[in-house]
Amino acid sequence: MKEYATLLTELSEGILLITINREDKLNALNKTVIGELDDVIDEVYNNPEIKGVIITGKGAKSFVAGADITEFSGMSEEQGKALARRGHDVFDKIEMSPKPIIAAVNGFALGGGCELAMACHLRIASENAKFGQPEVKLGIIPGYGGTQRLTQLIGKGKALELLMTADTIDATCAEKLGLVNDVVQTVELLEICRALVAKITSMAPYAVAQVIQSVYAHFKSGIDGFDTEIDLFGKCVATNDFTEGTAAFLQKRKAKFSGE
Ligand code: COA
Numbered sequence: 001m002k003e004y005a006t007l008l009t010e011l012s013e014g015i016l017l018i019t020i021n022r023e024d025k026l027n028a029l030n031k032t033v034i035g036e037l038d039d040v041i042d043e044v045y046n047n048p049e050i051k052g053v054i055i056t057g058k059g060a061k062s063f064v065a066g067a068d069i070t071e072f073s074g075m076s077e078e079q080g081k082a083l084a085r086r087g088h089d090v091f092d093k094i095e096m097s098p099k100p101i102i103a104a105v106n107g108f109a110l111g112g113g114c115e116l117a118m119a120c121h122l123r124i125a126s127e128n129a130k131f132g133q134p135e136v137k138l139g140i141i142p143g144y145g146g147t148q149r150l151t152q153l154i155g156k157g158k159a160l161e162l163l164m165t166a167d168t169i170d171a172t173c174a175e176k177l178g179l180v181n182d183v184v185q186t187v188e189l190l191e192i193c194r195a196l197v198a199k200i201t202s203m204a205p206y207a208v209a210q211v212i213q214s215v216y217a218h219f220k221s222g223i224d225g226f227d228t229e230i231d232l233f234g235k236c237v238a239t240n241d242f243t244e245g246t247a248a249f250l251q252k253r254k255a256k257f258s259g260e
Helices: 031-046 077-095 112-119 146-154 156-165 171-177 186-201 205-217 225-237 240-250
Strands: 007-012 015-020 052-057 062-064 101-105 108-110 122-126 130-132 168-170 182-184
Touching: 007 031, 015 031, 015 186, 031 077, 052 062, 052 186, 062 101, 062 112, 077 112, 101 112, 101 186, 108 112, 112 130, 112 146, 122 171, 122 186, 130 171, 146 156, 168 171, 171 182, 182 186, 186 205, 205 225, 205 240, 225 240
Parallel strands: 015 052, 052 101, 062 108, 101 122, 108 130, 122 182
Antiparallel strands: 007 015, 130 168
Protein backbone atom coordinates (compact mmCIF):
# COMPACT_ATOMS: atom_id res chain seq x y z
CA MET A 1 0.00 0.00 0.00
CA LYS A 2 1.07 3.58 -0.69
CA GLU A 3 1.73 6.05 2.14
CA TYR A 4 -0.74 8.93 2.44
CA ALA A 5 -0.45 12.30 4.20
CA THR A 6 -4.11 12.55 5.24
CA LEU A 7 -5.25 8.93 5.27
CA LEU A 8 -4.32 5.98 7.45
CA THR A 9 -4.66 2.60 5.78
CA GLU A 10 -4.63 -0.85 7.31
CA LEU A 11 -5.16 -4.02 5.28
CA SER A 12 -6.13 -7.04 7.33
CA GLU A 13 -7.76 -10.28 6.17
CA GLY A 14 -8.74 -8.70 2.84
CA ILE A 15 -10.46 -5.70 4.46
CA LEU A 16 -8.91 -2.27 3.91
CA LEU A 17 -9.65 0.21 6.71
CA ILE A 18 -9.27 3.79 5.44
CA THR A 19 -9.21 6.41 8.22
CA ILE A 20 -9.38 10.07 7.26
CA ASN A 21 -6.73 11.55 9.49
CA ARG A 22 -7.30 15.27 10.14
CA GLU A 23 -8.73 14.99 13.61
CA ASP A 24 -7.90 18.59 14.60
CA LYS A 25 -10.05 19.80 11.67
CA LEU A 26 -12.75 17.19 12.32
CA ASN A 27 -11.47 15.35 9.22
CA ALA A 28 -12.67 18.06 6.81
CA LEU A 29 -12.11 17.19 3.17
CA ASN A 30 -9.45 19.45 1.71
CA LYS A 31 -7.97 19.01 -1.76
CA THR A 32 -5.28 16.66 -0.45
CA VAL A 33 -7.85 14.34 1.15
CA ILE A 34 -9.95 14.28 -2.03
CA GLY A 35 -6.83 13.54 -4.13
CA GLU A 36 -5.70 10.81 -1.76
CA LEU A 37 -9.17 9.25 -1.64
CA ASP A 38 -8.99 9.11 -5.44
CA ASP A 39 -5.63 7.34 -5.27
CA VAL A 40 -6.60 4.89 -2.53
CA ILE A 41 -9.78 3.92 -4.37
CA ASP A 42 -7.60 3.19 -7.42
CA GLU A 43 -5.66 0.82 -5.14
CA VAL A 44 -8.97 -0.76 -4.10
CA TYR A 45 -9.86 -1.39 -7.74
CA ASN A 46 -6.41 -2.71 -8.68
CA ASN A 47 -5.08 -4.60 -5.65
CA PRO A 48 -6.42 -8.19 -5.63
CA GLU A 49 -5.59 -8.52 -1.93
CA ILE A 50 -8.29 -5.94 -1.11
CA LYS A 51 -11.69 -7.62 -1.00
CA GLY A 52 -13.73 -4.95 0.79
CA VAL A 53 -13.33 -1.53 2.40
CA ILE A 54 -14.36 0.45 5.48
CA ILE A 55 -14.06 4.25 5.48
CA THR A 56 -14.09 6.08 8.82
CA GLY A 57 -12.81 9.26 10.46
CA LYS A 58 -10.07 9.66 13.07
CA GLY A 59 -11.10 10.36 16.62
CA ALA A 60 -14.24 10.01 18.70
CA LYS A 61 -16.00 13.15 17.47
CA SER A 62 -16.20 13.27 13.70
CA PHE A 63 -16.47 11.12 10.60
CA VAL A 64 -16.03 14.12 8.28
CA ALA A 65 -17.34 17.62 9.11
CA GLY A 66 -17.62 18.61 5.46
CA ALA A 67 -15.51 20.03 2.70
CA ASP A 68 -12.73 22.23 4.05
CA ILE A 69 -14.36 25.66 4.26
CA THR A 70 -10.99 27.42 4.39
CA GLU A 71 -10.45 26.45 0.73
CA PHE A 72 -13.70 28.14 -0.35
CA SER A 73 -12.83 31.80 -0.01
CA GLY A 74 -12.31 33.83 -3.18
CA MET A 75 -13.39 30.99 -5.46
CA SER A 76 -14.72 31.91 -8.94
CA GLU A 77 -17.73 30.23 -10.59
CA GLU A 78 -15.39 28.18 -12.78
CA GLN A 79 -13.27 27.13 -9.80
CA GLY A 80 -16.44 26.18 -7.94
CA LYS A 81 -17.54 23.97 -10.82
CA ALA A 82 -14.10 22.37 -11.04
CA LEU A 83 -14.11 21.65 -7.28
CA ALA A 84 -17.55 20.06 -7.51
CA ARG A 85 -16.63 18.04 -10.62
CA ARG A 86 -13.49 16.70 -8.91
CA GLY A 87 -15.53 15.61 -5.87
CA HIS A 88 -18.14 14.01 -8.13
CA ASP A 89 -15.49 12.01 -10.00
CA VAL A 90 -13.98 10.64 -6.78
CA PHE A 91 -17.31 9.88 -5.10
CA ASP A 92 -18.64 8.23 -8.30
CA LYS A 93 -15.55 6.02 -8.27
CA ILE A 94 -16.34 5.02 -4.67
CA GLU A 95 -19.98 4.32 -5.57
CA MET A 96 -19.13 2.24 -8.63
CA SER A 97 -16.41 0.22 -6.89
CA PRO A 98 -16.87 -3.48 -7.69
CA LYS A 99 -15.76 -4.23 -4.11
CA PRO A 100 -18.07 -3.36 -1.20
CA ILE A 101 -17.33 -0.07 0.58
CA ILE A 102 -18.93 0.65 3.95
CA ALA A 103 -18.95 3.97 5.80
CA ALA A 104 -18.35 3.55 9.54
CA VAL A 105 -19.83 6.88 10.63
CA ASN A 106 -18.24 7.68 13.99
CA GLY A 107 -19.51 11.22 14.64
CA PHE A 108 -20.28 14.31 12.55
CA ALA A 109 -21.13 13.51 8.93
CA LEU A 110 -21.93 16.99 7.68
CA GLY A 111 -21.89 18.41 4.16
CA GLY A 112 -19.20 16.55 2.19
CA GLY A 113 -19.02 14.05 5.07
CA CYS A 114 -22.65 13.08 4.65
CA GLU A 115 -22.03 13.00 0.88
CA LEU A 116 -19.02 10.71 1.33
CA ALA A 117 -21.05 8.36 3.53
CA MET A 118 -23.84 8.34 0.93
CA ALA A 119 -21.39 7.47 -1.86
CA CYS A 120 -20.47 4.31 0.06
CA HIS A 121 -22.60 1.21 -0.55
CA LEU A 122 -23.71 0.88 3.09
CA ARG A 123 -23.61 3.16 6.15
CA ILE A 124 -23.30 1.99 9.74
CA ALA A 125 -23.53 4.77 12.34
CA SER A 126 -22.36 4.93 15.93
CA GLU A 127 -24.87 6.22 18.49
CA ASN A 128 -23.16 9.64 18.57
CA ALA A 129 -23.26 10.15 14.78
CA LYS A 130 -24.89 13.30 13.41
CA PHE A 131 -25.91 13.92 9.82
CA GLY A 132 -26.75 17.03 7.86
CA GLN A 133 -26.29 19.06 4.70
CA PRO A 134 -25.76 22.56 6.12
CA GLU A 135 -24.48 24.13 2.87
CA VAL A 136 -27.29 26.70 2.51
CA LYS A 137 -26.00 28.24 5.76
CA LEU A 138 -22.84 29.05 3.78
CA GLY A 139 -24.67 30.26 0.67
CA ILE A 140 -23.99 27.15 -1.40
CA ILE A 141 -25.59 23.77 -2.13
CA PRO A 142 -24.02 20.33 -1.72
CA GLY A 143 -21.48 19.89 -4.52
CA TYR A 144 -20.36 16.27 -4.10
CA GLY A 145 -23.61 14.57 -5.14
CA GLY A 146 -25.60 15.31 -1.98
CA THR A 147 -28.77 16.65 -3.59
CA GLN A 148 -29.03 13.50 -5.70
CA ARG A 149 -27.92 10.75 -3.32
CA LEU A 150 -29.92 12.12 -0.37
CA THR A 151 -33.04 12.21 -2.54
CA GLN A 152 -32.35 8.66 -3.73
CA LEU A 153 -31.89 7.41 -0.18
CA ILE A 154 -34.64 9.17 1.78
CA GLY A 155 -37.05 10.56 -0.85
CA LYS A 156 -37.76 14.04 -2.16
CA GLY A 157 -39.80 15.44 0.75
CA LYS A 158 -37.39 14.69 3.57
CA ALA A 159 -34.35 15.43 1.38
CA LEU A 160 -35.69 18.90 0.56
CA GLU A 161 -36.43 19.47 4.25
CA LEU A 162 -32.87 18.61 5.34
CA LEU A 163 -31.31 20.51 2.42
CA MET A 164 -33.38 23.68 2.87
CA THR A 165 -33.35 23.87 6.69
CA ALA A 166 -29.69 22.79 7.15
CA ASP A 167 -30.95 20.74 10.12
CA THR A 168 -28.66 18.21 11.75
CA ILE A 169 -30.23 14.86 12.66
CA ASP A 170 -29.03 12.16 15.05
CA ALA A 171 -28.28 8.54 14.21
CA THR A 172 -31.69 7.22 15.28
CA CYS A 173 -33.46 9.71 13.03
CA ALA A 174 -31.04 8.89 10.18
CA GLU A 175 -31.89 5.21 10.54
CA LYS A 176 -35.63 5.94 10.59
CA LEU A 177 -35.26 7.90 7.34
CA GLY A 178 -33.20 5.13 5.67
CA LEU A 179 -30.08 7.28 5.54
CA VAL A 180 -28.14 4.66 7.51
CA ASN A 181 -28.45 0.89 7.49
CA ASP A 182 -27.90 0.42 11.21
CA VAL A 183 -26.98 2.23 14.43
CA VAL A 184 -24.58 0.49 16.79
CA GLN A 185 -22.73 1.19 20.02
CA THR A 186 -19.70 3.37 19.40
CA VAL A 187 -17.24 0.83 20.84
CA GLU A 188 -18.58 -1.86 18.50
CA LEU A 189 -18.67 0.22 15.30
CA LEU A 190 -15.54 -1.04 13.57
CA GLU A 191 -15.99 -4.64 14.73
CA ILE A 192 -19.55 -4.70 13.35
CA CYS A 193 -18.43 -3.09 10.08
CA ARG A 194 -15.65 -5.67 9.72
CA ALA A 195 -18.13 -8.50 10.26
CA LEU A 196 -20.47 -7.00 7.66
CA VAL A 197 -17.71 -6.63 5.05
CA ALA A 198 -16.51 -10.17 5.81
CA LYS A 199 -20.04 -11.51 5.31
CA ILE A 200 -20.34 -9.78 1.92
CA THR A 201 -16.85 -10.81 0.79
CA SER A 202 -17.63 -14.45 1.62
CA MET A 203 -20.19 -14.34 -1.23
CA ALA A 204 -19.26 -14.75 -4.90
CA PRO A 205 -17.25 -11.55 -5.60
CA TYR A 206 -18.26 -11.25 -9.24
CA ALA A 207 -21.94 -11.58 -8.31
CA VAL A 208 -21.58 -8.91 -5.57
CA ALA A 209 -19.96 -6.57 -8.12
CA GLN A 210 -22.86 -7.16 -10.54
CA VAL A 211 -25.39 -6.41 -7.76
CA ILE A 212 -23.71 -3.01 -7.34
CA GLN A 213 -23.74 -2.38 -11.12
CA SER A 214 -27.34 -3.47 -11.49
CA VAL A 215 -28.73 -1.45 -8.56
CA TYR A 216 -26.96 1.73 -9.65
CA ALA A 217 -28.21 1.23 -13.23
CA HIS A 218 -31.58 2.29 -11.78
CA PHE A 219 -30.19 5.78 -11.19
CA LYS A 220 -28.29 6.27 -14.46
CA SER A 221 -30.11 8.24 -17.13
CA GLY A 222 -30.60 6.51 -20.48
CA ILE A 223 -30.07 3.05 -18.98
CA ASP A 224 -32.83 0.51 -18.36
CA GLY A 225 -32.03 -1.18 -15.04
CA PHE A 226 -34.17 -4.23 -15.90
CA ASP A 227 -32.22 -4.75 -19.15
CA THR A 228 -28.96 -4.32 -17.19
CA GLU A 229 -30.10 -6.98 -14.71
CA ILE A 230 -30.89 -9.47 -17.50
CA ASP A 231 -27.50 -8.87 -19.08
CA LEU A 232 -25.57 -9.16 -15.78
CA PHE A 233 -27.54 -12.26 -14.70
CA GLY A 234 -26.36 -13.91 -17.94
CA LYS A 235 -22.77 -12.88 -17.22
CA CYS A 236 -22.97 -14.38 -13.70
CA VAL A 237 -24.27 -17.67 -15.10
CA ALA A 238 -21.15 -17.89 -17.27
CA THR A 239 -18.77 -17.76 -14.24
CA ASN A 240 -16.96 -20.59 -12.47
CA ASP A 241 -18.35 -19.21 -9.20
CA PHE A 242 -21.89 -19.91 -10.40
CA THR A 243 -20.93 -23.54 -11.13
CA GLU A 244 -19.23 -23.77 -7.73
CA GLY A 245 -22.06 -22.05 -5.83
CA THR A 246 -24.77 -24.30 -7.23
CA ALA A 247 -22.61 -27.46 -6.88
CA ALA A 248 -21.83 -26.59 -3.24
CA PHE A 249 -25.54 -26.17 -2.50
CA LEU A 250 -26.42 -29.53 -4.03
CA GLN A 251 -23.50 -31.25 -2.26
CA LYS A 252 -24.49 -29.58 1.05
CA ARG A 253 -21.10 -27.94 1.56
CA LYS A 254 -19.75 -24.39 1.80
CA ALA A 255 -18.85 -22.86 -1.56
CA LYS A 256 -15.24 -21.93 -2.29
CA PHE A 257 -15.36 -18.94 -4.60
CA SER A 258 -12.42 -17.97 -6.81
CA GLY A 259 -13.87 -14.71 -8.13
CA GLU A 260 -13.84 -16.10 -11.68
N1 COA B 1 -13.85 23.01 7.19
C1 COA B 1 -12.74 23.47 7.76
N2 COA B 1 -12.49 23.38 9.08
C2 COA B 1 -13.43 22.79 9.85
C3 COA B 1 -14.63 22.27 9.32
C4 COA B 1 -14.81 22.39 7.92
N3 COA B 1 -15.91 21.91 7.30
N4 COA B 1 -15.37 21.75 10.33
C5 COA B 1 -14.65 21.93 11.45
N5 COA B 1 -13.48 22.56 11.17
C6 COA B 1 -12.42 22.94 12.10
C7 COA B 1 -12.78 24.18 12.91
O1 COA B 1 -12.56 25.34 12.17
C8 COA B 1 -11.87 24.01 14.10
O2 COA B 1 -10.57 24.40 13.72
P1 COA B 1 -9.68 25.36 14.69
O3 COA B 1 -9.48 24.53 15.93
O4 COA B 1 -8.43 25.59 13.92
O5 COA B 1 -10.49 26.58 14.92
C9 COA B 1 -11.85 22.51 14.31
O6 COA B 1 -12.24 21.92 13.07
C10 COA B 1 -12.81 22.03 15.39
O7 COA B 1 -14.10 22.48 15.04
P2 COA B 1 -15.03 23.34 16.05
O8 COA B 1 -15.99 24.13 15.24
O9 COA B 1 -14.19 24.09 17.03
O10 COA B 1 -15.79 22.17 16.83
P3 COA B 1 -17.22 22.25 17.52
O11 COA B 1 -17.36 21.00 18.31
O12 COA B 1 -17.40 23.54 18.22
O13 COA B 1 -18.27 22.21 16.30
C11 COA B 1 -19.17 21.42 14.19
C12 COA B 1 -18.36 21.08 15.47
C13 COA B 1 -19.08 20.21 13.27
C14 COA B 1 -20.63 21.70 14.57
C15 COA B 1 -18.56 22.68 13.52
O14 COA B 1 -17.15 22.47 13.39
C16 COA B 1 -19.12 22.98 12.16
O15 COA B 1 -20.22 23.49 12.05
N6 COA B 1 -18.34 22.70 11.08
C17 COA B 1 -18.72 23.02 9.74
C18 COA B 1 -19.77 22.08 9.22
C19 COA B 1 -20.19 22.48 7.81
O16 COA B 1 -20.75 23.53 7.56
N7 COA B 1 -19.90 21.57 6.86
C20 COA B 1 -20.25 21.76 5.48
C21 COA B 1 -19.15 22.39 4.73
S1 COA B 1 -19.58 22.59 3.02
